[in-house]
Amino acid sequence: MRAVNRVASAILAVVLIIVGVLVVVQTVSALLDRPWPIDRSWYDRLATTPWSDRAVLITALIVGAVGLLAFVAQLLPRRQRYLPADANGSLWWVSRRSVERRAAHAAQFLGGAQHTKVSIRGDARRWRVRVRGDAPPHRHDGVVQAVRQELVTAGAPSLEFSLALRQPRRVA
Amino acid sequence: MRREDLAHAMANAVTAVPGVAGLHPGFGVEVATYFTGGKVTGIRLAGERVEVYLVVKGRNLRAIADAARAAAQQVLTAAGDQRPADIVVADIAAESLDRRGATVAVMARSGHDAGS
Numbered sequence: 001m002r003a004v005n006r007v008a009s010a011i012l013a014v015v016l017i018i019v020g021v022l023v024v025v026q027t028v029s030a031l032l033d034r035p036w037p038i039d040r041s042w043y044d045r046l047a048t049t050p051w052s053d054r055a056v057l058i059t060a061l062i063v064g065a066v067g068l069l070a071f072v073a074q075l076l077p078r079r080q081r082y083l084p085a086d087a088n089g090s091l092w093w094v095s096r097r098s099v100e101r102r103a104a105h106a107a108q109f110l111g112g113a114q115h116t117k118v119s120i121r122g123d124a125r126r127w128r129v130r131v132r133g134d135a136p137p138h139r140h141d142g143v144v145q146a147v148r149q150e151l152v153t154a155g156a157p158s159l160e161f162s163l164a165l166r167q168p169r170r171v172a
Numbered sequence: 173m174r175r176e177d178l179a180h181a182m183a184n185a186v187t188a189v190p191g192v193a194g195l196h197p198g199f200g201v202e203v204a205t206y207f208t209g210g211k212v213t214g215i216r217l218a219g220e221r222v223e224v225y226l227v228v229k230g231r232n233l234r235a236i237a238d239a240a241r242a243a244a245q246q247v248l249t250a251a252g253d254q255r256p257a258d259i260v261v262a263d264i265a266a267e268s269l270d271r272r273g274a275t276v277a278v279m280a281r282s283g284h285d286a287g288s
């Protein structure tokens with residue numbers, strides 16, 4: 001378990017234990033017909049606050065806005081975490097970021113491009129590959145070939161390339 | 173076969189495949205098979221399909237995934253479980269990016285102008 005999960009679990013456990021003890025104390029107290037042992041002014045305040053109270057309205061507005069934003073964020077399209085790949089006709093999945101990193105590496109070290117970035121989208125039939133970076137025109141074919149070879153070994157079904165390669169700047 | 177035994181058997185079979193560096197917990201909700209006293213990370217037995225999340229270290233992901241699927245499926249079949257196994261390559265080990273040999277070959281072919 002990650003450290004942050006351990007800390008969060010420990011905090012939650014302590015809070016639940018405290019709440020549980022308070023509930024037990026209150027229950028026993030009620031059974032013995034004794035007064036509420038814990039300060040209950042907060043409860044009296046909550047029970048008497050009307051919905052039209054300014055603080056209630058502002059809190060409700062903020063909570064509603066946050067909820068709406070979270071909902072809209074879920075509806076927005078996201079980039080795939082895994083790309084569907086193909087092995088002898090059976091489907092499997094591969095981490096998109098890992099494959100992009102490998103493809104960019106291939107473009108740089110095998111294709112001769114510089115400052116390469118590769119982004120991939122796709123489905124089980126075709127991956128659309130965009131290669132950005134710096135490479136002179138005579139190296140473009142080599143870049144495509146290097147990336148293609150890398151992606152085929154990574155399980156790419158068929159490939160569609162889009163190149164955005166700039167002429168490297170000469171250093172005086 | 174008990175669930176934990178099946179998960180352990182699958183983990184052993186899959187990690188024995190050449191090119192598989194280990195199992196991966198996935199991202200977000202942890203992929204694992206939970207049981208009393210422990211868990212097997214990277215294998216999810218709940219559901220209609222069994223999921224296996226891998227870290228690979230080889231070059232040919234297609235071949236590794238195929239071999240891992242065959243290994244997982246063999247364990248499932250031996251246990252009388254007819255569910256299909258889905259392979260997810262969740263990460264690729266950094267050592268797979270080591271291309272020093274290939275780079276030298278490319279530089280030699282292109283007259284050592286690769287870095288110019």
